[in-house]
Every structure is written in C-alpha cells, then in structure tokens.
Amino acid sequence: MDPIFEILRQHQELTVFLTLAMGFSIGLIRIGSFKVGAVLGTLFAGVLIGQIGIQVAPVVKIIFFDLFLFATGYKVGPQFFRGLKKDAIPQLALTVVICTTCLITAIIMARLMGYDIGTAAGMLAGAFTESTVIGTASEAIMRLSIPDEQKAQLLNNIPVAYAVTYLVGTTTLVWFLSSAAPKILKINLREASRKLGEKLGGKTESDQSLDSAFQEWSFRSFQVKESNLEGRSVNDIETSIPGARILIHRIRQNGALIQPSSDTIIYQGDSIAISARRSVFLKISNTIGPEIEDRELLDFPIAYREIIISKKLAVNKTLGQLADESGQGIVLLKLIREGQEIPFKSETSVDYGDLLKVTGRLPDIEHTAREVGFIETLSPATDMIFVGMGILLGGLLGLLSVKIAGISLTLTTCGGALVMGLVFGWLHSKTKAFGRIPDAALWIFDNVGLATFIGIVGLSAGPSFISGLRQTGIGIIFAGLVVAVLPQIIGLLFGHYILKMNPVILLGAQSGAGTTTIGLKAIQDAAGSKLPVLGYTIPYALGNILLTAWGPVIVALMS
Numbered sequence: 288m289d290p291i292f293e294i295l296r297q298h299q300e301l302t303v304f305l306t307l308a309m310g311f312s313i314g315l316i317r318i319g320s321f322k323v324g325a326v327l328g329t330l331f332a333g334v335l336i337g338q339i340g341i342q343v344a345p346v347v348k349i350i351f352f353d354l355f356l357f358a359t360g361y362k363v364g365p366q367f368f369r370g371l372k373k374d375a376i377p378q379l380a381l382t383v384v385i386c387t388t389c390l391i392t393a394i395i396m397a398r399l400m401g402y403d404i405g406t407a408a409g410m411l412a413g414a415f416t417e418s419t420v421i422g423t424a425s426e427a428i429m430r431l432s433i434p435d436e437q438k439a440q441l442l443n444n445i446p447v448a449y450a451v452t453y454l455v456g457t458t459t460l461v462w463f464l465s466s467a468a469p470k471i472l473k474i475n476l477r478e479a480s481r482k483l484g485e486k487l488g489g490k491t492e493s494d495q496s497l498d499s500a501f502q503e504w505s506f507r508s509f510q511v512k513e514s515n516l517e518g519r520s521v522n523d524i525e526t527s528i529p530g531a532r533i534l535i536h537r538i539r540q541n542g543a544l545i546q547p548s549s550d551t552i553i554y555q556g557d558s559i560a561i562s563a564r565r566s567v568f569l570k571i572s573n574t575i576g577p578e579i580e581d582r583e584l585l586d587f588p589i590a591y592r593e594i595i596i597s598k599k600l601a602v603n604k605t606l607g608q609l610a611d612e613s614g615q616g617i618v619l620l621k622l623i624r625e626g627q628e629i630p631f632k633s634e635t636s637v638d639y640g641d642l643l644k645v646t647g648r649l650p651d652i653e654h655t656a657r658e659v660g661f662i663e664t665l666s667p668a669t670d671m672i673f674v675g676m677g678i679l680l681g682g683l684l685g686l687l688s689v690k691i692a693g694i695s696l697t698l699t700t701c702g703g704a705l706v707m708g709l710v711f712g713w714l715h716s717k718t719k720a721f722g723r724i725p726d727a728a729l730w731i732f733d734n735v736g737l738a739t740f741i742g743i744v745g746l747s748a749g750p751s752f753i754s755g756l757r758q759t760g761i762g763i764i765f766a767g768l769v770v771a772v773l774p775q776i777i778g779l780l781f782g783h784y785i786l787k788m789n790p791v792i793l794l795g796a797q798s799g800a801g802t803t804t805i806g807l808k809a810i811q812d813a814a815g816s817k818l819p820v821l822g823y824t825i826p827y828a829l830g831n832i833l834l835t836a837w838g839p840v841i842v843a844l845m846s
Contacts, residue, residue, distance in 0.1 A: 292339045299343045306332045306742040307735070322805070325738050326418050327453055330446055333742040337749015348743040352422040353678050353704045355736030356835070358729050359419070360708020361677075363828035365640025365716040366624065367709050375825050377786045381793070382800040382826040384781050386833040388774035389415050394844055396766040402448070404428060404845045405441035406759060409448025411841055414456040414770035415834060416803050418737055419705070421445055421744060423838025426699040431846060443748040446741075447755040452767030459771045460801055464794055465809040468779050474790050480816035483791045484630070503564050504618050506536070508584045511557045512576030522549035525615070533563040533571065534616055536648060537587050544584065546648075549615065560584050562618065590649040591620075593663040594656045596641040597717045601659035607633030613658035616651025620644045627807075627820045640716035664723060673711060673722040681707030705835055709828075775801065788822070795819030799826030802834060 295302045310329025316322070323331075371379075389411065397407035408424035411417075428441050469476040511517075516524060521535045538545050539558035545551070553559065558581055563571070596602065601609060606619065610633070622631040623642040629635070637643075642663070645652055656662045685703025715722035724732070748755070775797055782793040791814060798806035799822065810819045 295336070295339065296341055299341060302336060302341050302746065303343060303347070303739060303742065306336055306746065307738060309336070310738055310742055324805075325734060326741050327450065329738040329742040330450055330745045333745020334446070334450075334749045334752045335745075337746040337752070340750055341746050343743045343746055348740045349422075349426075349701070351736045351739040351743075352419075352701055353682070354674075354732045355740065356419060356422070356701055356705040357674065357678050357681065357708040357711075358724070358732035358736065359831055360705045360710075361712035361715070361724060362729065362733075363824075363831060364709040364712025364714075365638065366824045367828035367832070368639070368713050377782075377788055378796050378799075378822060378825045379829060381778055381782045381786060381788070381796050382829045382833070385774045385778035385797065385800040386830055386837070388777050389770065389834070390837045390841060392773050393770045394841060396769055397845065400762055400766050402759070402763075402766075403441060403444060404842055405444030406448045406763070407845050408838060408841050409445040410452050410763065410767055410770055411834075411837060412445070413449040413452030413454075414767045415774075415801055416453060416456050416460070417831075417834040418449075418741060419701075419831070419835040420838045420841075421449060422701050422740060423699050423835055424842050425744075425838075426701055427839035427842035431842070440751075443751045444755055444759070446744050446748045447752055447759055448763055448767075451756070451759075451763050452770070455764055455767040456771040457803070457805065459768060460775065460798075460803050460806045461809045463772055463775055464798055464803075464806045465813040468775070468794055468797070469790070469813070471776075471779060472783060472790050476791070476794075476810075476814045477816075479789075480791050480814040480818050483789060483818055484816060504562055505565060505568070506560060506562045506585055507568060508558060508560050508579050508581040509575045510577055510579050511553060511555055511559060513574055514555065516553050516575065517555050519553055520549065521547045521551045521553065522615070524553060525549075528567065528570065531564070531567045531570065532610065533561055533567060534618070534647065536560045536562060536589075536616075537584055539581065539584050546587075558584055560587065588649070589646055590652055591644070591646045592649075592652050592656070594643040594645055594652070595660045595663050595716065596637045596639060596643065597660035598658065601637060602639055603636050605634050605636055606631060609637065609655075609659060613655050615654075617645045617647030617655055620646055624820075624824050627823060628817060629820060630817050639713070661718075666723070667725055667727065668723070669725060669728040670721055670723050673715075674724065677707045677711040678704050681705070699839055702835060702839070705832065709832070791816075791818050792822035795822030796826045799823040799828075800830045802827055802830045 295305070306329060309332035311325050312328070313331055314323050314325035314328030316328070393407060393411040393414070397410065402410065405424075405428065408420060408428075412420035412424070425442055425445060428438055431438065525533055525535060535547055537560040538547050538551065538553070540554065558579060559575075560581075606622075619631070621644040622629045622635065622637075623644065624638065624640075637659075645655070653662065681703035682700035683703065684706060685700040711722055778797050778800065779793070782788045782796065783790065788796065794810050795807060795818075798804075798810060798819070807819060807823050811817055
C-alpha cells in the first residue's frame with residue numbers, strides 16, 4: 288500500500304477526488320430514517336484518508352467554500368428580501384429567537400464543559416446542522432493573534448465536535464419537530480394540516496403529484512351543437528363558467544384546422560379541442576355538444592416551460608389575478624419557491640423569484656412570461672462573469688470589520704460571498720439580462736463545493752481526529768443534544784404563545800430556521816401534507832445568514 292499512499296501524498300488532486308467518491312458513497316448509507324448524507328460522509332472519508340498524512344493547500348477549500356456560499360445566497364436571495372416585508376415579521380422574529388438562542392446555548396455549554404474555541408464552533412455547526420459555520424469560524428480562527436500550533440489545534444477540533452454533534456443534531460431535530468413538538472402543543476399534526484388545507488382551499492400533496500394516475504387536467508374534443516354558443520368568441524366561452532377555466536386550443540371549422548385567437552368566433556357544427564379540469568368537463572359536457580373522437584384535432588403541440596416571477600406589477604398578486612389578466616391559454620402545474628414545491632390555490636400570492644411550471648400554447652406562455660417575468664432559458668451556460676464578480680465583491684466586503692464592545696467583528700471573505708450571493712440572486716430574479724446559473728451548476732456549487740471543503744477539512748484533521756475525540760470526551764454528546772433541542776423548544780413556545788402562529792406553519796418555520804431540510808421532510812411525512820413548507824422558505828433564508836455569521840461571532844466571544 289505504501290506506493291499508493293505516496294502517490295496520494297504527491298498528487299493531492301487525486302486525493303480530493305478519492306475523498307469525494309468515498310464520501311458520497313458513505314453518504315448513501317441509511318440507518319432507519321437517518322441518512323448519513325454527502326457532507327458528513329465526505330468528512331468521514333477525509334478523516335479516514337487523512338490518516339496517511341495528506342495536507343491540501345488551504346486556498347483550495349476556501350475557493351470551493353466561496354462557491355458554495357455564493358450559490359446558497361443566490362438561491363435564497365429573492366425570499367430573503369421578501370422576508371424583510373411586514374407580513375413576514377412573525378417568521379423573521381421566530382428565526383432570530385431560535386438562531387440567537389442557539390448561539391447563546393452553544394457558548395454557555397462550551398463554558399460549562401471547558402471546551403476551546405474550535406470545539407465550541409464545531410458543536411454549534413453540528414448541533415444545528417449548519418456546515419457553513421465550520422468555514423467562517425475557521426477563517427476567524429486564522430485571524431487570531433495566537434501561535435500557529437495553537438491555531439492548528441483549534442482548527443482540528445472543529446470537525447471532531449462537528450462529526451459527533453451532527454449525528455446528534457440531525458436525529459434529534461427530526462424526532463423533535465415531527466414527533467415531540469406536536470405532542471407538546473397537544474395537536475394531531477395530520478388533523479391540523481387537514482384543517483389548514485381546508486382554510487386555505489389548497490390541494491393535498493397527492494392531488495398535485497404529477498406521478499399519480501390521476502391527471503387533473505385533460506384534453507378532449509367536442510362538436511358544437513348547442514345554439515347558445517353560436518356566434519360567441521373564444522374568449523367569451525373560455526370565461527363563461529364562474530370559478531372554472533376552460534381553454535380552447537384548436538378548432539375545425541368548415542373542414543379546416545385553425546389556431547384560434549381570443550376573438551375567433553365559434554359556430555354550430557365546429558369541432559373544438561378543449562383542456563380543462565376533469566370536474567369542469569362534467570359541468571360543460573351538456574352545454575357544448577357531444578364529445579367526439581378527432582385525433583387530428585387533438586394532435587397539436589403543447590409546450591412546457593418555467594416562468595420566473597420578476598415584474599414588479601406581478602409580485603403580491605394572486606394566481607387567480609394573474610390568470611385573469613395574462614394567463615389565458617396556459618395551465619399552472621407547479622409553484623416552486625426557493626427549491627420547494629408550494630401548495631397553491633387561486634388566492635395564493637406570488638413573490639419575486641417564484642418559479643411557475645406551466646403548460647399550454649407556446650405563444651400564450653410567451654405572452655404571460657412577458658407580463659409577469661421571463662421564461663427560464665434552457666441553456667446550460669453559467670454566467671461566470673456574474674459569479675466571479677459576485678464572489679470578488681463579496682470578499683472585499685468581508686474584509687471590512689467593526690468593533691462592538693471592544694470586540695472586532697468581520698463577515699470574513701466567505702461571509703461576504705454569502706451576502707453578495709443574496710444581492711446577486713435578488714438582482715437575477717428581477718431581470719434575465721444577466722446572472723443565470725442553471726440548476727445543474729447550482730447543484731455543483733452547492734453540493735460539490737461544500738463536500739470538497741468538508742473533505743479537505745477532514746483530510747487536515749485526520750491525523751489528530753481520534754486523539755481529539757478522546758480528549759473531548761463523551762460529554763460532547765450531551766452538550767450537542769442541549770444545543771440542538773433547547774433553541775427549538777424556546778422557538779416552539781415563542782411561536783405558539785407569543786406569535787400565535789398556526790402549528791403547521793410554525794413547525795415548518797422552525798425547520799427553516801434550523802436550515803434542516805430533512806426536518807422539513809419529516810414534518811411533511813408526519814403531517815401527510817406539503818403545507819409545512821409554507822413556513823419554511825423565509826426562515827431558511829434568514830437562518831442561513833445568521834448561522835453562517837455566528838462562526839466569527841462565537842470565535843470573538845470565546846476568545
């Protein structure tokens with residue numbers, strides 16, 4: 288094995304890719320409902336491979352970490368700035384309480400247990416499953432005026448505490464949010480979700496699943512026989528049924544197939560291709576004429592596109608308003624907000640950066656897109672000028688520092704990348720002229736960027752990991768449990784009794800404040816509904832920022 292080890296020592300780039308491969312493989316392991324995940328898996332892989340003594344240049348991990356933070360800000364930027372509005376104050380307040388309590392609890396537990404700065408930062412990162420704290424705290428430690436050997440020891444202690452408390456934090460938060468919290472509130476989560484769904488008039492998770500055999504919208508052909516349709520325009524017929532939408536896509540008139548406009552006139556004897564909800568067809572079948580088999584009439588192209596909401600006039604309008612004003616000829620399939628599918632109804636309001644997955648006639652989709660935003664381009668190209676300048680400007684911003692109570696605080700270059708990602712993500716949501724980062728590229732920046740950073744951290748800490756774990760002791764499990772649960776308990780009580788939040792929305796907001804997507808999934812499974820996601824997006828955006836900022840803060844306060 289020595290020749291292989293020597294190759295890995297001499298060619299560190301091969302070591303990094305080996306770490307990624309092993310880490311993502313370990314990440315696939317499941318223990319009950321708990322999945323190791325790529326981040327923790329890559330840390331374990333790095334620690335294991337690092338036992339042979341491999342040191343990768345620190346600048347490599349910083350580059351990947353900057354890409355990750357910029358991508359994170361880019362994704363949540365539109366929702367973060369929306370969260371500054373008045374109607375989001377309860378969710379913002381809840382997030383501030385939970386994240387601040389998490390920081391205070393971590394510092395208190397570290398003091399009580401006699402932990403150093405590195406262990407405290409790692410415990411904060413792991414207990415709240417926020418890996419970015421590792422990067423921002425590490426950069427802050429490097430700025431301390433202490434010997435290099437002491438810095439190295441503190442840096443190596445971060446992944447030790449993180450690895451242990453991440454396991455504790457993840458499993459505890461999943462259990463607490465999906466099981467313990469509903470019992471504390473004395474509610475049946477499924478029943479509460481059902482009542483909220485009835486109140487909102489939305490649809491259940493199964494109703495919206497495009498993988499279901501049930502298809503809500505369908506296409507049928509009819510021959511016009513009823514005299515009440517004679518001489519009426521397409522627009523008149525399409526809007527003639529209160530509370531329902533029908534779309535006339537094609538007409539066979541005098542034997543010729545025509546593509547109708549809104550003012551095209553319908554005559555008796557015409558054949559028309561209609562799309563509508565199944566329930567609507569039951570209402571209109573007796574008011575049009577007999578359903579007919581006309582494959583040629585129904586054989587017309589239907590486009591599927593993604594529209595990004597970016598026009599000021601469209602923001603805060605309901606889907607029903609948008610449909611009436613500029614949605615003729617298209618059907619909304621999904622509403623995606625910050626990577627999460629949102630249950631919707633006609634009264635649901637849209638926000639900057641919302642993604643509407645629609646289908647319909649391409650000219651109609653293009654018309655709607657011009658009115659409300661723009662069609663997400665299918666190009667795989669990433670605007671690297673946008674990415675490069677964003678990280679550069681963010682890094683320069685992060686170099687600035689302020690003194691509070693004699694303590695020097697700075698965003699660090701990594702924190703600056705996150706802040707500029709927020710700004711640039713918001714700018715892109717308002718205009719398609721620049722700043723496109725396709726989903727595939729975002730996945731690379733997000734997942735591979737963070738995994739590479741964590742893997743290199745593991746490689747550096749490998750030789751001292753076992754000894755560090757022995758030195759820290761089993762008490763880190765108890766400390767991590769307290770840091771993970773106490774802020775969520777306080778948040779639960781604050782949200783329920785002070786903010787009077789709906790319990791379904793409250794639990795979704797708590798998972799967002801803790802930046803734990805797996806916690807959101809667990810709540811949704813327990814609720815049998817996607818409705819908890821309605822409270823998730825804004826707290827997730829703010830939680831990412833606050834917890835990332837706590838890295839240098841905990842270092843400054845523990846110094």
